[in-house]
Amino acid sequence: MQDLLRAAAIPLQQWVELGAAIYVCGSLRGMADGVTAVLNAVLGEEQLNDLASQGRYRWDVY
Numbered sequence: 478m479q480d481l482l483r484a485a486a487i488p489l490q491q492w493v494e495l496g497a498a499i500y501v502c503g504s505l506r507g508m509a510d511g512v513t514a515v516l517n518a519v520l521g522e523e524q525l526n527d528l529a530s531q532g533r534y535r536w537d538v539y
Contacts, residue, residue, distance in 0.1 A: 479511035486519045493520060498533040505538040 482489060493499070501512050508516055516534075528534035 479508070479515045482512060482515045482519065489519055493522050493524070493533075494527070496533075498535070499528060500537070503539075509538040510537065521534045 499516065501509055503509065513525075520528075525534055
């Protein structure tokens, strides 16, 4: 999953600017940390925090 996000960095940034929400669901071990690392690299920690405070970045990991 994280490799696909990295490859789609520009469209991901555009979708977020247009109001997209990001939902991370799945395994806490490996996947969630990898996805978070890519999102931090592509969008930046500040933007992720802003999205979370708006309810547009949510986790459901186990």
